[in-house]
Amino acid sequence: MSHNHSELADKFASNVERMKWHDKALWFVRVKRDTQAKSLDEWEELRNTADKIKSHTLSHLDEYLEQFEKNALARGIRVHWAKDAKEHNEIVLDLLRSHNAKMIVKSKSMLTEECHLNPYLEEHGIEVVDTDLGERIVQLRNEPPSHIVLPAIHLKKEDVGTTFEKFLNTQKGNSDPTYLTRAARAHLREKFVGADASMTGVNFAIAETGGIVVCTNEGNADLGASLPKLHIACMGIEKIIPRLKDLSIFTRLLARSATGQPVTTYTSHYHGAVEGGEMHVVIVDNGRSKILADKRYVKSLQCIRCGACLNTCPIYRRSGGYSYGYVIPGPIGSTLAPSRDLKKYYSLPFACSLCFSCSNICPVKVDLAEQLYLKRQDVVDAGYLSPIKLNALKMATWLMCRPKLMDFAGLMARKMVPILPRVLLYSKFNLWGKNRELPPFPKNSFKELYKAKKGIK
């Protein structure tokens, strides 16, 4: 079944007040990011260097993965390889079963969302507790995250209050963020102390040392991974960086780009298990090597999941994470999802005004807007575009290939549109005019104005 972004975006935007609030909340994060970026003269050099490191790593990816494995094994970390989501989930379940684990605490991992690990484990009788506050909120509500860094950004505090009332027995009508956070702290502390195993994602895996780095603000990954005897960390093949010192670049970029903080509260470097425990790393492909083979889209594998492209995107801010229908929304999701399944996610590359803000903000210089432009062409070539859009494009092409006719059409539009009745002008064929007014039409065409200015006859 294919997925239509604009229909779901329509649904989200129908609550105008909520949509405007969502837009503002994310813009606030974007502004904080700008303040941090501008505080460093070397910001652009950091981005350039990060881009070069990632690009180099991708062109030597097999070598660095093998180096990582070798060094991790030497430290006693067990390494597993999973071709796809199914294999990943089976490896995790086997590990949990072999440790007789009944309840696990999990920190944020977009990869496990991608693999639909939680429902799989729950089907097999394991209680899974997401411990990032935002993730716990959406987990209790049986919803997926709507943002990769701010999972519950689509919710108001009153929504969280109602959810906690139901599940955590908080006071009725109390939606004070501090009160609710404290309630979650108490609730999750019990889970942390009672867990049989922990799972974390991986922000960076260091080939040189065989260790992994996890960044959080809440300390949930750390508290989770330091109590039980079993720690499973799951990573996509693209999370590798060559050297420990490369972190000096990435730790400076990540939190500043994500939330406008100078660094995350905790930047933990795991190079082995807790006393008497076991640490496992699961390396997952799940379609990534396919993207690696396409040089037009390979840079999407450089992504460090900071979410800056979501916060800056005028479409994401006004359409919400769920309108994308994919585990990762926003500009980065709009290229990753169709790379996975072009037919299903054909509409996502069009959820973009080609303003290029995402390309300009990305800390590792993923060419997001460029990729979305190319993806649109893939969609047309594959024949997935809706007939209305396709015919409109064909008509436009036909017209633009005939300059004289194009001039005449422009002239007619300038004369006719201002005198046409509204019913006709804003009919169902004018999708552009659905929620907005047409601008006043100028007297002269651009061509005429240009010629006049340049003195061309």
Next chain:
Amino acid sequence: MSSREAILKAIKEAKPHNSESALPEVNILHTTYDDLDAKFATTLAGVGGNAVHLDSLSAVEGYIKEHYKEAKVIVSTVEGLHVNTKELGATDDPHTLKDVDLAIIKGEFAVAENGAVWIKEADARHRALYFITQKLMIIVPKEQIVHSMHEAYTRISFGDKDIFGLFISGPSKTADIEQSLVIGAHGATEACVVFI
């Protein structure tokens, strides 16, 4: 073919052959600060922590008595500091640390640009202490402070026996409910960095 071999083979066949993609150096010219202590203190305050300068360990003991009156269970990993009510090394199970009110730990150096302190205690038995404690105090030798993460990583290494190290910048925090910043999510609700 094992999944490992299949994945590596797929990558080998797919990876871009980009002759220009040399691994760059990371020692770029970075922002520096005239007053490292002041920059660190301001940045740490900005992320909800506080920095203090004291003369000696006995001054630290006095500071703890004055500022952490409520703390009943105190664990310190700092040698020469006599405030412990519980010994970290005495317990085999880190879960028993759940009642710790205040942990005092050693930091190796501080980073001015982001208010972080690098912590890698070879002799601290349970890393859970850093996260499970209600309040955290980090003792850093004065003048052990660098400008940026570039300088920081030149001082960090992971030898064969090193298993864990981390940067901590302020107390645990979250803004997951309506972007309202709340200090004290799952880790420490207060973080004080003491330079002596």
